[in-house]
Amino acid sequence: MAHAIEPTDQLLREACARMAARFRWAEDFETVMRDSVRSRMVRLAAQHPSAAGALPVRAQRAAACRPFPPPTGGLPFFDCKRAASGERDDD
Numbered sequence: 336m337a338h339a340i341e342p343t344d345q346l347l348r349e350a351c352a353r354m355a356a357r358f359r360w361a362e363d364f365e366t367v368m369r370d371s372v373r374s375r376m377v378r379l380a381a382q383h384p385s386a387a388g389a390l391p392v393r394a395q396r397a398a399a400c401r402p403f404p405p406p407t408g409g410l411p412f413f414d415c416k417r418a419a420s421g422e423r424d425d426d
Contacts, residue, residue, distance in 0.1 A: 342381035350380035 342350075351364050354377060360367060368374045 340382075342378065346381040347377055351377045354380055 347368070348364055351367055354360065354373075355362075355367070360373070367377060
């Protein structure tokens with residue numbers, strides 16, 4: 336099995352800063368690195384920065400803007416599958 340390359344201190348600090356912003360960690364770098372679980376998460380994020388980065392642009396755009404507001408009532412809901420099966424309301 337190949338040995339993993341240990342990330343540099345700068346990479347660890349950058350990954351910790353990204354994860355602190357994402358998960359709202361209030362602790363400083365040294366406190367986070369003393370915690371075994373969070374230090375492992377930071378080490379993984381430093382080795383794979385895209386895994387701990389922001390959401391992909393496509394996901395951000397889809398969540399930010401919706402083409403139509405959700406139906407709020409008042410209008411009857413049209414069931415496309417029911418209409419496609421041949422069922423009709425006037426039967």
